[in-house]
Amino acid sequence: MSKKFDHDIIPAYTPWQETTPGGVVTESGNAHYFKTGDWRAMKPVWKTDQCKQCLLCFPVCPDSSIIVENKKMTGIDYDHCKGCGVCVKACPFGAFDFVPEGE
Amino acid sequence: MAIREKLSGNEAVAVAMRQINPDVVAAFPITPSTEVPQYFSAFVANGQVDTEFVPVESEHSAMSACIGAGTAGARTMTATSANGLALMWEMLYIAASCKMPMVLSVVNRALSGPINIHNDHSDSMGARDSGWIQLYGENNQEAYDNCIMAVKIGEHADVQLPVMNCYDGFITSHAVENIELIEDDKVKAFVGTYQANNFLLNSDEQIAVGPLAITTHYFEHKRQQAESMRNAKAVILDVAKEFEAMTGRSYGLFESYKMEDAERAIIVIGSTAGTSKFVVDALRAKGEKVGLIKLRVFRPFPAEELAEALANVKAVAVLDKCDGFNAKGAPLFTETLSALYLADAKPLTVNYVYGLGGRDVRTDNIEQVYADLAEIVAAGKVDGPYRYLGVVEA
Amino acid sequence: MAYNLKESTTKPERLTGGHRMCAGCGAPVVVRTILRALKEEDHAVIGAATGCLEVSTFLYPYTAWKDSFIHSAFENAGATVSGAEAAYTAMKRTGKIDDTYKFIAFGGDGGTYDIGLQSLSGAMERGHDMVYVCYDNGAYMNTGIQRSSATPKYADTTTSPAGSVVPGKQQFRKDLTTVMVAHGIPYVAQTAPMKNFKDLYEKAEKAIYTPGPAFLNVLAPCPRGWRYETDRLMELCEIAVDTCFWPMFEVVNGEYTLSYKPKNKRPISDWLEAQGRFKHVAKNPEVVAEIQAEIDARWERLLKLCGEEA
Amino acid sequence: MGNMLEIRWHGRGGQGAKTASLLLAEAAFDTGKFIQGFPEYGPERMGAPITAYNRISDERCPIHSNIYEPDFVVVVDETLIDVVDVTAGLKETGGIIINTSKAPEEVMHKLKGYKGGVYTIDAREISMATLGRYFPNTPMLAAVVKVANIMDEETLITSMEKSFHHKFANKPHVIAPNMEALKKSLTEVKGA
Numbered sequence: 001m002s003k004k005f006d007h008d009i010i011p012a013y014t015p016w017q018e019t020t021p022g023g024v025v026t027e028s029g030n031a032h033y034f035k036t037g038d039w040r041a042m043k044p045v046w047k048t049d050q051c052k053q054c055l056l057c058f059p060v061c062p063d064s065s066i067i068v069e070n071k072k073m074t075g076i077d078y079d080h081c082k083g084c085g086v087c088v089k090a091c092p093f094g095a096f097d098f099v100p101e102g103e
Numbered sequence: 104m105a106i107r108e109k110l111s112g113n114e115a116v117a118v119a120m121r122q123i124n125p126d127v128v129a130a131f132p133i134t135p136s137t138e139v140p141q142y143f144s145a146f147v148a149n150g151q152v153d154t155e156f157v158p159v160e161s162e163h164s165a166m167s168a169c170i171g172a173g174t175a176g177a178r179t180m181t182a183t184s185a186n187g188l189a190l191m192w193e194m195l196y197i198a199a200s201c202k203m204p205m206v207l208s209v210v211n212r213a214l215s216g217p218i219n220i221h222n223d224h225s226d227s228m229g230a231r232d233s234g235w236i237q238l239y240g241e242n243n244q245e246a247y248d249n250c251i252m253a254v255k256i257g258e259h260a261d262v263q264l265p266v267m268n269c270y271d272g273f274i275t276s277h278a279v280e281n282i283e284l285i286e287d288d289k290v291k292a293f294v295g296t297y298q299a300n301n302f303l304l305n306s307d308e309q310i311a312v313g314p315l316a317i318t319t320h321y322f323e324h325k326r327q328q329a330e331s332m333r334n335a336k337a338v339i340l341d342v343a344k345e346f347e348a349m350t351g352r353s354y355g356l357f358e359s360y361k362m363e364d365a366e367r368a369i370i371v372i373g374s375t376a377g378t379s380k381f382v383v384d385a386l387r388a389k390g391e392k393v394g395l396i397k398l399r400v401f402r403p404f405p406a407e408e409l410a411e412a413l414a415n416v417k418a419v420a421v422l423d424k425c426d427g428f429n430a431k432g433a434p435l436f437t438e439t440l441s442a443l444y445l446a447d448a449k450p451l452t453v454n455y456v457y458g459l460g461g462r463d464v465r466t467d468n469i470e471q472v473y474a475d476l477a478e479i480v481a482a483g484k485v486d487g488p489y490r491y492l493g494v495v496e497a
Numbered sequence: 498m499a500y501n502l503k504e505s506t507t508k509p510e511r512l513t514g515g516h517r518m519c520a521g522c523g524a525p526v527v528v529r530t531i532l533r534a535l536k537e538e539d540h541a542v543i544g545a546a547t548g549c550l551e552v553s554t555f556l557y558p559y560t561a562w563k564d565s566f567i568h569s570a571f572e573n574a575g576a577t578v579s580g581a582e583a584a585y586t587a588m589k590r591t592g593k594i595d596d597t598y599k600f601i602a603f604g605g606d607g608g609t610y611d612i613g614l615q616s617l618s619g620a621m622e623r624g625h626d627m628v629y630v631c632y633d634n635g636a637y638m639n640t641g642i643q644r645s646s647a648t649p650k651y652a653d654t655t656t657s658p659a660g661s662v663v664p665g666k667q668q669f670r671k672d673l674t675t676v677m678v679a680h681g682i683p684y685v686a687q688t689a690p691m692k693n694f695k696d697l698y699e700k701a702e703k704a705i706y707t708p709g710p711a712f713l714n715v716l717a718p719c720p721r722g723w724r725y726e727t728d729r730l731m732e733l734c735e736i737a738v739d740t741c742f743w744p745m746f747e748v749v750n751g752e753y754t755l756s757y758k759p760k761n762k763r764p765i766s767d768w769l770e771a772q773g774r775f776k777h778v779a780k781n782p783e784v785v786a787e788i789q790a791e792i793d794a795r796w797e798r799l800l801k802l803c804g805e806e807a
Numbered sequence: 808m809g810n811m812l813e814i815r816w817h818g819r820g821g822q823g824a825k826t827a828s829l830l831l832a833e834a835a836f837d838t839g840k841f842i843q844g845f846p847e848y849g850p851e852r853m854g855a856p857i858t859a860y861n862r863i864s865d866e867r868c869p870i871h872s873n874i875y876e877p878d879f880v881v882v883v884d885e886t887l888i889d890v891v892d893v894t895a896g897l898k899e900t901g902g903i904i905i906n907t908s909k910a911p912e913e914v915m916h917k918l919k920g921y922k923g924g925v926y927t928i929d930a931r932e933i934s935m936a937t938l939g940r941y942f943p944n945t946p947m948l949a950a951v952v953k954v955a956n957i958m959d960e961e962t963l964i965t966s967m968e969k970s971f972h973h974k975f976a977n978k979p980h981v982i983a984p985n986m987e988a989l990k991k992s993l994t995e996v997k998g999a
Contacts, residue, residue, distance in 0.1 A: 010558040012319035016326035021263065022202035023316050023324050023557055024301045028309035031515035031554065031561035039520060055502050059694045060731055062525040064514040068506040080514025084521030084720075085728030098728070109836040109844075126587040129580055135848075155587035157579065160619030164576035167616065170569050171580025175542065176594075177587060179580075197569050220848065242871070274871050278845035279832050281867065303542045303565035303581055304588060306596040311560035313568035315552040377869030465872045 007033055032080075036063065040083030043101045046076055050095040057087040057096070105350065106284040112240075112275035115247035115282055116182070116208050116268070117142030121152055122290035123254055125206075126177035126297075129157035129168035131187060134220045135272035136210035139182035162187035166194035166207075173203040174312045176302030178254070180205065184272055185212035185226045192230065198265045199234025200328060201312060204257035204297075205265040207235070208250060211373065211424075212272040213460040221461020222272040224372060225425035228401075228434045234328055236266040236335050237402040241376045244282050245399075246270035248352060251285070254294045255342045261334040263300075271374040273461070285350060293349060336403045356405035358397040359412055361387060365394025367476040368413065368450075370439060371422040372398045375457070375464045382469040393473050404438050410446030418451040418476045418485075422492070424458045432489050451485050457492035468493050502693045508533045509563070511541075516561035517553040521727025523690065523717035523734070524550045524632045528603065530694050531630060531713070532564075534701035540564065541599045542585075544578035546608030547571035549639045550632065572612040575620030575629060578602040582625045599705050600627035605717075606647035607637040610673045621680045621710040628704040631673065632717035642722045646671040649742070650788060651778045654722070659777040664784070669791050677712040678748045684709075686747035688756065689716035689734045696745055696756055703747070716743045724773025733771060740768045741796040746803060755803040762796075765789045811864035812955060813874045817893050818883035821853040827883065827944040828859035830970070831951065835863045837966040838958045843868060856891050863957060879955045882906060883930075883943050888917045899923040904950050904996070906930040906943055911998040926954050926998035933995060937988040938981070945985050949992035960993055 005011070008027035010019050020026070053073055058066045065081040067074050076087075088096040110118065117139050120128065128147075130140035140158075147156045157172075159165045165181050173179040183191060188209055198205060209227045213219040227237060238253060240246040246268065253266040270276065285293075301310045316324055336356065343354040358376070361383050362368060369379055376397035386393045396412060398405075413419055423433030431437070436454035443449050455472060458464045472492065479485050511532035518525050528550065535541055541564040545551040551568045554561040569577045582600045589595070602620075604613055609631040617629055636654050637643040644657035650669045653659040657666035674687045684707040686700040697715065704711035718733040720726065725733060737743035740763045745756040765788050769779040778784040800807050814831070818824025825846040832844030843862040849855075860874045878901035882893050885907040894903060902924025905914055911925040918925065930946035945967075952963050967989055971982045 005558075008558060010320065014320070014323060016323035016330070019320065019323045019327060020558070021300070021327065022200060022312070023314045023320070024201075025311040025314065025555070025558055025560045026301055026308055028311065028560060028565070029513040029563040031559040032513040034515035034559050036515055036517070055506060056693060058506055059502065059530055060526055060690065061529075062518060062520070062522045062730075063516070064510050064512060064525075064529060071503045071506055077514060082520035084730070085726075086521055086526075086730045089728045090731050109832060109842060126591070126593075127580065127583045129576075129583065153587060153591045155583040155590075157583045157623065159576060159579075160615060160622070164573060164579075164616050164619055167569055167573035167576035168580030168583065171544070171567060171577040171582075172584040172587075173580075174567055175581040175584035175588075177584035179584075193570055194573070201569075242869075271871075273845070273848050277848065278843055278871070279829055280843050281836065281841050303567060304540075304585055304594050304596075304598060305565075306540055306594070309540075309563065309565045311555050311562055311566040314555045314557035314560075316557040320557050374871040377871045380869045463873050465875065466870065 009033060035079045036082055037079045040081060040101050042083040042085060042098055044076060044081065044083065044085065044088050045097040045099055046073070047095050047097060050093055052093050054092065056090050056092065060086045060090045062086065106286065108282050108284050109279050110243055110282050111277050111279050112243040112246045112270050113138035113210065113277065114142055115243045116250050117146070118284060119247050119250040119290070120180055121146045122285070122287050123180070123251065123294050124152045124291070125154055125180045127155050127157065127169070127172035127179045128181060129159050129165045129172065130181045131159050131162045131165045131183070133162065133184050133187035135212055135276045136182045136184040136187070136208065138276070139208055139210070162190040163194060166191040166198060169205050170194060170198050170201060170203060173198070173205050174201060174303055176299045176304045178297035182208040182210065184210045185214050188226045188230060189214060192233070195230055195233040195235060197313070200324065202263040202328065202331060203265060204263055206250060206253045206257065207265065207267050209267045209269040210272045210276045211269055219460040222274050223424045223459045223461065227267055227269045228425045230267070231402060231434060234264065234332065235402060236264055236332070237400070238266065238268055239372045239399055239401060240268070240270040240275065241374055241397060242275055243278070243280050246275055247282060247284070248346065248350070248354065251290055251293065252342050252346050252354070256335065256339050258297055259338045262331050262338050264331050264335065274374040289349060332403050336405065339400055354399060356400045356408055357412070358399065360395040360397065362394035362396065362412060364392055366392040366417045367473055367480065368394045368396060368416045368419045369422060369469070369472055370396045370398060370419060370435065372401065372424065372435065375422065375424065378464055378466055379469045382466050382473065386473055391473070398435065406438070406442035406445070409439060410442045413443065413450055414446070414448040416450045418453070418479045420453050420455055420472045420476055422455050422457055422472070426456050426459065451479050453479060453485050453488050453490060455490050455492040462493050464493065500695045500698050505533050505698060508537060511535065511563045512554070513561045513563065515559065517556060518549060519721055521720045521730055522549070523634065523719060523730055526690050526730070527632050527697065527715045527717050530690065530697045531601065531701040534698050534705055535599060539597050539599050541601060542567065542578065542581045544568065544574050544581065544602040546574035546604035546613050547639070548605040548608050550603055550605065552639065571608055573616045574602040574604045574608060574613055575617035578627050579620040579623060579625040582627050600625070601705065602627060602629045604629070604631055605638065606631060606633045606635060606645045610647045610671055611645050618680065621677065621682050621712060624709055626708055626710070628711045628713060630713045630715060632715055634717045634719035634722060635670070636722050638719050638722045647673065651784060652774045653777060654774070664778055672795070674714045678751070681751065682710045682712065683707050683750055684711035684747070687714045687743070688745050689738055689743055690731065691734055691738060700747060722774065725771060736763065736768050736771055739763045740765050741792055742768050744796060744799055746799060753802040755800070755805050758805065765792050811862060811868060812957065813877045814861040814879045814881065814951065814955065815874050815877040816859040816881045816883065817887050817891055818857055818859070819887070820855045820857050822883050823942065823944045824857055824883045825859045827947050828861050830944060830948050831861050833970055834948070834952065834963055834966045835957055837969070838962055840864065841867045847873060856887055877901065879904065879951060881947055881951050883947055885914070888914065894918050894921040897921060897923065902926055902954055904928065904947070904954055906947060908932060924954070924998060926950065926996055928992060928996045930992070933988055933991050937984045937991060945988045946992035949989045950996045953993050953996055964989065
């Protein structure tokens with residue numbers, strides 16, 4: 001490979017001389033740079049005031065999009081959230097609204 | 104000082120593997136390759152190697168485990184034959200696409216059905232387009248030498264491909280013959296230590312191997328893989344030179360035997376080359392200008408070199424120990440024809456499918472081919488280029 | 498240390514967002530939890546059989562895995578990861594590497610119950626120090642919802658369609674967990690994402706840190722294949738467990754222990770009615786009775802094995 | 808290929824004809840020869856007739872076919888004479904060595920008019936007398952070396968002693984009886 005790409009993200013139709021040997025990807029977790037937020041039709045909206053910080057929303061998210069820092073829920077990663085609503089249902093305290101995207 | 108020994112082909116390959124001391128060997132028994140993992144597992148049991156031996160439950164898993172081990176960063180080897188190679192088929196392509204060096208000793212055996220344990224080349228010839236380098240040996244010495252060189256060829260930075268070390272089942276694998284072994288330390292120095300560029304167990308850099316690559320990437324990956332195969336030719340020759348410096352034994356892409364002024368030639372692969380050399384000597388003693396080309400490297404195919412070697416020959420017989428079932432000639436024949444078509448000189452060319460399922464190839468069979476070639480030269484044309492040698496006709 | 502959800506959130510996320518699994522898929526939820534059970538300082542080699550999880554998490558040039566990851570084919574995750582584990586054993590022995598690695602293979606029910614069963618069986622029998630995790634969504638979802646041997650009886654799939662004569666899949670599901678118990682390996686467990694994920698997390702931790710081979714069978718609902726709204730993931734898991742369609746238990750060195758016994762065992766009709774794939778039979782009393790009888794029989798057997806009162 | 812000697816062995820699966828051919832190859836190898844030792848493989852199991860071959864020469868023999876015109880034939884089990892064409896292709900300048908208690912003239916009539924040398928050796932008697940068990944290999948090996956004049960007796964004895972020490976490293980008590988069987992066989996081959 002003669003060229004270095006950001007985060008090992010080889011663009012589509014990269015010349016064969018420059019792509020990675022054997023299709024190996026050497027930056028682990030670089031899917032982080034792929035945004036799946038635009039898959040969303042519905043959007044969970046976190047209501048801070050109703051949140052009891054039970055964190056039950058954290059493990060149920062298929063897209064690792066519940067942001068927890070220092071054992072506290074701090075927000076939603078909308079870059080990756082696909083709007084499945086699992087967190088909304090998992091919350092025992094009604095701390096999420098689930099609204100159509102764009103509203 | 105080389106070690107003078109007498110070993111069967113399988114023993115010789117197992118000894119080479121002991122000297123190479125790979126990290127992982129994963130294998131499943133199938134006649135006639137079974138002895139290779141058998142001998143090798145004894146080396147493991149007796150602490151003569153550091154290898155982790157994985158006695159898998161199928162050849163598919165053997166190749167899968169080898170891929171897992173190889174991508175993890177291990178120097179990896181295995182052996183199989185016939186249906187075992189067929190069961191590996193899917194994984195052969197994947198190993199090559201991962202650009203993963205590994206050595207697979209293919210002890211050539213007829214592919215079922217009907218089931219037959221004896222030698223022909225239908226197993227490895229079927230896998231010819233799987234992206235593996237293919238070396239073929241004539242006898243135990245070559246099986247041993249090729250096994251050692253294969254490590255270095257596959258691991259070369261310009262190649263990074265898996266290599267098949269093919270030799271004839273029973274004829275080579277089970278016959279005990281004289282052999283010159285290389286001292287352990289010399290083999291060790293020759294193959295060196297394997298250091299993969301990217302590997303799963305590299306704690307400094309986690310990697311991912313074996314992606315889904317859709318239309319935007321797949322083609323480029325295959326093109327890159329094809330380039331590695333192209334690069335392999337020069338590397339095979341370089342490794343052979345280095346090997347010759349160590350052992351005095353010379354290897355090329357093929358061996359030309361008494362070809363300097365030959366008017367009639369046979370191209371053949373494997374143990375039959377030995378029997379054919381005997382016939383060439385006998386015919387030469389009678390003043391006949393006959394020669395022989397023994398192909399060692401089938402992948403990459405040495406097209407230009409072969410065409411050049413045949414440039415001054417009037418007629419050539421291509422002997423295939425497998426049928427291509429394309430109704431128009433077997434693999435070595437069609438590839439040789441392609442090579443000649445793009446060259447200036449075009450000798451009269453005829454195909455013989457021979458020796459299927461272990462049908463013994465006798466000196467008089469080979470004499471017959473040279474006699475047929477004489478007729479072809481006299482006639483100036485080939486009638487019926489797709490022939491069989493040694494099959495019983497009504 | 499006893500499981501604590503809050504504490505577990507301090508572990509690094511080892512599966513990133515940005516993968517292409519369907520919205521609401523159960524599989525990444527299972528995977529995330531299992532990876533959290535890894536000690537932070539330990540490396541891992543993760544393998545996956547071809548399937549939804551694999552193609553969605555490693556679509557070139559993106560990998561969602563923070564650990565080293567290998568995919569080779571559909572039917573051979575067991576063998577592939579056992580090869581990597583063998584490499585680790587050998588290279589560690591010769592001093593070529595010195596970090597600690599754990600080995601985890603993931604396969605769907607297609608790659609585990611069916612095409613990959615031989616490879617899995619071989620890997621477990623040989624005793625590799627690895628965990629094989631089946632994320633069981635009860636059909637070949639990756640190729641478009643074809644029946645597998647894990648598909649429940651009467652489920653409507655694209656190769657066991659509910660027709661006017663044949664009402665969906667005709668066989669009860671294979672009990673793979675018991676098949677794996679029969680391998681005599683040190684740790685086998687069946688679990689599902691439930692409540693605060695204690696059961697799944699703790700079983701993953703035991704599986705990963707029990708020396709030798711371990712097998713986890715984990716329910717992973719598929720909204721597309723089961724036909725339910727994506728936000729009902731956790732509810733579906735709960736119904737599966739409370740109807741005893743998917744009991745949670747573990748088998749340590751051959752000893753069965755029940756992990757969860759519903760206070761009120763719910764009728765199987767709750768399970769059938771919750772999913773579109775059973776729509777054609779969910780209200781058919783004969784079918785419901787037949788399924789209930791089978792569920793009850795399997796549950797009774799399990800209770801006996803676990804030394805529990807019925 | 809001057810000086811090439813070709814030998815064909817007939818035995819039954821499990822009797823050690825293959826092993827005997829490999830032992831012969833080993834002994835000849837020790838004298839500096841180029842050798843080939845190979846069985847004709849099949850799916851046969853214990854008891855089925857099997858064939859094995861040797862080529863012994865001063866230079867490497869490139870031929871890798873079976874042997875159709877052997878110089879010598881060794882029959883490890885005399886009952887095979889009735890079921891296998893043991894003299895097929897056998898050169899009349901050579902000979903056939905048969906494991907039997909009979910004298911050569913007593914078995915000759917079964918050999919389809921073969922005109923070359925016929926030799927017999929009672930490997931069972933020798934084996935039982937020396938080893939106490941029936942292992943025909945060593946006697947047959949000694950017999951063919953003597954009859955075919957593959958090497959002188961001293962060389963054979965030295966080579967086999969070395970080979971037995973290696974082969975029976977874990978049961979040294981059988982070395983002496985095997986050597987005795989070897990020496991006894993060299994003197995007890997009958998025929999000319």
